Amino acid sequence: MARYNHQEVEKKWQKIWEENETFKTSSDYSKPKFYALVEFPYPSGEGLHVGHPRPYTALDVVARKRRMEGYNVLFPMGWDAFGLPAENYAIQTKIHPAIVTERNVNRFKEQMKSLGFSFDWSREVNTTDPNYFKWTQWIFLKLFEKGLAYKKEMPINWCPRCKIGLANEEVVDNGCERCGHPVETRVKNQWMLKITEYAERLIDDLEQVDYIERVKIQQRNWIGRSEGADVTFQIKDADQTLTVFTTRPDTLFGATYMVISPEHPVLEELQERIENLEEVRAYQEEARKKSEFERAELNQEKTGVRVEGLMAINPVNGQEITIWVSDYVLMSYGTGAIMAVPGHDQRDWEFAAKFGLPIVEVVAGGDVTKEAYTQTETGTMVNSGFLNGLDVASAKQKITAWLEEKGLGVPKVNYKLRDWVFSRQRYWGEPIPLVHCEKCGWVAVPEEELPLRLPDVENYEPTDTGESPLAKIRDWVETACPACGGPAERETDTMPQWAGSSWYFLRYVDPHNDGALAGKEHLDYWMPVDWYNGGMEHTTLHLLYSRFWHKFLYDIGVVAQPEPYLKRTSHGMILGENNEKMSKSRGNVVNPDDVVAEYGADTMRMYEMFIGDFEKSVPWSTDGVRGCKRFLDRVWKLKDSVKPGDSYSKELEAKMHQTIKKVSHDYESLKFNTAIAALMTLLNDINEVGSINQAEMKTFLILLNPVAPHITEELWEILGFGGMLNEQSWPTYDEEKTIARTIAIGVQVNGKVRGDVTVNIDDPQEVAREKVMANSNIQRALAGKTIVKEIYVPGRIYNIVVK
RNA sequence: GCCGGGGUGGCGGAAUGGCAGACGCUACGGACUUAAAAUCCGUUGGGCUAAGCGCCCGUGAGGGUUCGAGUCCCUCCCCCGGCACCA
Secondary structure, eight states, X not given: OOOOOHHHHHHHHHHHHHHHTTTOOOOOTTSOEEEEEEOXXXXXXXXXXXXXXXXXXXXXXXXXXXXXXTOEEEOOOEEOOXXXXXXXXXXXXXXXXXXXXXXXXXHHHHHHHHTTOOOOGGGOEETTSHHHHHHHHXXXXXXXXXXXXXXXXXXXXXXXXXXXXXXXXXXXXXXXXXXXOBOEEEEEEEEEEOGGGGHHHHHHGGGGSEEOHHHHHHHHHHHOEXXXXXXXXXXXXXXXXXXXXXXXXXXXXXXXXXXXXTTOTHHHHTGGGOTTHXXXXXXXXXXXXXXXXXXXXXXXXXXXXXXXXXXXXXXXXXXXXXXXXXXXXXXXXXXXXXXXXXXXXHHHHHHHHHHTOOOOOXXXXXXXXXXXXXXXXXXXXXXXXXXXXXXXXXXXXXXXXXXXXXXSEEEEEEEOOOOEEOOBOOSSSOBOOEEEETTTEEEEOOGGGOSOOOOOOSOOSOOTTSOOGGGGOHHHHEEEOTTTOSEEEEOOOXXXXXXXXXXXXXXXXXXXXXXXXXXHXXXXXXXXXXXXXXXXXXXXXXXXXHHHHHHHHHXXXXXXXXXXXXXXXXXXXXXXXXXXXXXXXXXXXXXXXXXXXXXXXXXXXXXXXXXXXXXXXXXXXXXXXXXXHHHHHHHHHXXXXXXXXXXXXXXXXXXXXXXXXXXXXXXXXXXXXHHHHHHHHHHHHHHHHTXXXXXXXXXXXXXXXXXXXXXXXXXXXXXXXXXXXXXXXXXOOOGGGGSOSEEEEEEXXXXXXXXXXXXXXXXXXXXXXXXXXXXXXXXXXXXXXXXEEEEEETTTEEEEEEO
16 A cells, blocks of 8 residues: 655645646636635745744635635735845845845745645735836825825934834834844924824724624724813913813813923913923923833823913813923823823822822712722712712713803814824835925826836935935936926835735735726625734734725725725734744744645644644644644545445444534634544544445545645545546535434433433433433432432433432 | 733643533553564543442632533632723
């Protein structure tokens, strides 16, 4: 008997699939469609790592199953190929990032092919391909046209030694990732996208989609909706007012002072009135010098100074209250000013305690002289004039109505979500297709001139001033204004890596279209994506950005649905054998090529699916890989004991139906590990029975095929079952037949198992009872006791309660 | 601090309120072999045991509901993830 030669067999089938275009997506749009999507990788120089194939295999399993269920399946792959590593490599070696990228793509592709994924490679996309980023630029221009792109002074991370702007992930412990020098912030005028305009829809529409709960929760946290009111406080003897945002207008009577952010404009507007201007200015300066990081630091002692000469008037009781400046109030959230309610807010309490400010209790229940009382959901209002005696919820309603009526406040919803900084001072990204003209301002590059390509440069390093290397290519920068024809300069910032990945799933449906990002009939048929799996690390940025772009494209009529993804799931990380994150420096990296060479792609795929709970992190285990290899070797051996038969045998019938049900269900619900366990159990049962017939073998091979496609095709062919396995239909089960006719159930006495009996599933209780009472163990357990009650759950348990 | 998800053998992990530990790994014992590897068979939560059946304990801790709890409820501890001077 020939031993299973995985290298030969896997190569053979990969070649057949490629030549036959087996997994090419059909253009028959009368069929039901299924669009399965996995996140396309950044093709790094490291090559594929065993973490990559986990989600790919998972959706490959689903895609293969769907094809056998008669769906037209779109399961594509591509490359998110702009990005820092290729650029940094270019800086060091002077090799053009495009060359490095191509090399890396080829390697990734080869590795993926060796794993037998059923991607339709004819639809491969690459974000760095001008035919692709032409449309990335086009979308940006549409955003610009609709006023959703604007320029704003924003800080960047700046390493003064490398003279380079750094992405947040390149800042490690407040130092530069490459040289360790402390990172400074520099303010740069940058392109921003108004994602905040979509905040409400991004949060509300989560209700329409089937995302795993933790993804929805993270998105909601990130967007951070909070409902409250804007309330206006008059400044005494001045025209100016201070508006604050509060979620607790009910506590207005407890507002004993106000705090404004050091950047608050009123400090400029009323500077003549400020008696301690020097002190205030010094504080502003100090706050400005603190890095973002320092300012965000937790639990630091509150600092601040009183703005002398200015008083505010609490609109509910006319009381004059002091105004303070403190950096715990952020200009970037709400209005940059707060009313301080030290009795019921931890931060305000700390501030008031430090500066000896009055603390008034307005919700009964705590002791505000000791700490802020914040458990106020159920409290009763006190010291609050016309709100006294009300519970918090009704007080909120009453005061909000009162404020509105008096014109002192309006209900308001605020979001933590900030606009998207869309500029990068780098070479290896999509050029932003805008031109600046002295006369006309920012002007879009005409659509017919897209794609706006990257010029060749000699040096990939950013300039000393932090401009992108493009700024030095004067004959690229200097151009004519598309509007007036006068001299103008191109924008030299490029787009962030998030740009290309914000719409790639649309391009797959019609990847070679020259006239549109994709044709309407293709978009209408394929969109939305039916199932998108990706890493949790992309939950807040990529997922949100791409939903934002899709909603925008929906608004301008490019796509027909407001949401791009019907379903979103997420996989856990694969750790090294030592339970630590896999990394070169830890020396625990497992290379998928080695696993494929030694054990085969099928074993690799199977192990990746069997390794544990799909949604959780899990350490790699070489022993576990061997276990899967052993299983496949035993499957291989089955071919020598297949007997004729076109229906399931008596011995295995129930087991076959049970397994079809279990495997079919588990493949759909991310429980690949238990699906495989069920197949292992079935194999054990087959070996116990001692033989398998053709009908059983066919079903077994089809069920196993999505996980182990090569060996199952080979066996299908060897056994002469006809056609190719991938052309077969997914097996069905009969619910009736999943239930074994006779079954051993446990018998309990007072809830403790005292034995088991074999009963027919449809035995009435009396028959079951006879069998139970005939059991000697049960007789012994019942001896001398009085039976109080008997519970019989057919197929489950027989419990006897005794005294 | 707020919001999620968890805690089950030596390990990865299974269990619609119904025989906890499926399945795999590891370890141990046996068969095959000159030997080893591979393969096959058996055992593998802990303890007690008259060795016969069997009994006791056991799903982070403590209470509760139930004929019956890993699963439901309450209190607490620990781990992982997200958000966070966000008013």
